[in-house]
Amino acid sequence: MKLRSIVVEDDILARKMLEHLCVKHESLEHLQSFESAEDALVFLETINVDLIWLDVEMGELNGFDLLKRLANPPSVIMTTSSSAYAFEAYQHDIVDYILKPINLDRFNSAVTKVMSLERHNPKENETADNDIFIKSDKKHIRLAIDDITYVENLSDYVKIYTKSNVHIVHATMKSLGEKLGDAFFRVHRSFLVNLNKVKDVDDNNLIAGGREIPISRRTKSEFLEKLNILK
Structure with missing residues (x-):
């Protein structure tokens, strides 16, 4: 090879x-x-x-x-x-x-x-479709995509939040979002959220992983459609 x-x-x-x-x-x-x-x-x-x-x-x-x-x-x-x-x-x-x-x-x-x-x-493309490898603290770590609650943008870094850990990774929101797939939605320029982990939604915020996360006006309509919220 x-x-x-x-x-x-x-x-x-x-x-x-x-x-x-x-x-x-x-x-x-x-x-x-x-x-x-x-x-x-x-x-x-x-x-x-x-x-x-x-x-x-x-x-x-x-x-x-x-x-x-x-x-x-x-x-x-x-x-x-x-x-x-x-x-x-x-x-x-x-x-x-x-x-x-x-x-x-x-x-x-x-x-x-x-x-x-x-x-x-291990290579990332050798993992199961629902896993990714990230480099954090000089180690390659396998993460189940379903375990990720949300991602926070920190300019040249991102914070990946799971139920039990927070991983800081050199990445852009765009590149990581492409790897995570359709279950994730960028509700704000600083936050990418696992739609399956959203607990509550009000006019301008949502709750995921116990944290209140802002929803931008630009993305709100599409976000609500993806959640299949009944009106």
């Missing part, structure tokens, strides 16, 4: 070199390359990958910004011209950190590390 990989690199020479190495490697399937983190994020909203070759210094969004916006980042190998970012990079649980220019031996060594991790770590 080949690892599905992408390259995110704004330097054209470095990008072309990584593309060449990926295409030639027997264990990699090179899907696409991106000049910016923004373009890569759009791609990753709909396509699952196993590995990202990621530059640090790019345009408006850098490599770390991209990682913060992914609900469940795949394996990441950071490629950069400076060792100054190494400490921060490993705080994001990357697999390897390579200084440019990249030679073949160093490239192969990094791929071997990823292959080893892939054999020992």
Whole structure:
């Protein structure tokens, strides 16, 4: 089985070199390359990958910004011209950190590390349809989607509330909402709610998991329709 990989690199020479190495490697399937983190994020909203070759210094969004916006980042190998970012990079649980220019031996060594991790770590797409894996406190945790009561937006993070725990995850509400499915509805820009966990509803709020959650005017009509409230 080949690892599905992408390259995110704004330097054209470095990008072309990584593309060449990926295409030639027997264990990699090179899907696409991106000049910016923004373009890569759009791609990753709909396509699952196993590995990202990621530059640090790019345009408006850098490599770390991209990682913060992914609900469940795949394996990441950071490629950069400076060792100054190494400490921060490993705080994001990357697999390897390579200084440019990249030679073949160093490239192969990094791929071997990823292959080893892939054999020992569960993948999100290998879970049951009603489960997801999240990365929280540097661990991969399996969550039953039905156990999630609601999700709260904290800019580059989200809080996932279950009956017994709260998990803080690097993710966006949009990407997480797509993974959770139709049972969840974004009632407010700061809250995504499991419709099956809603206990009470009044004019402007609902109760879920013992918490009062606001309902925005823009979403209220659609929210009530999804609950099949009798009028």
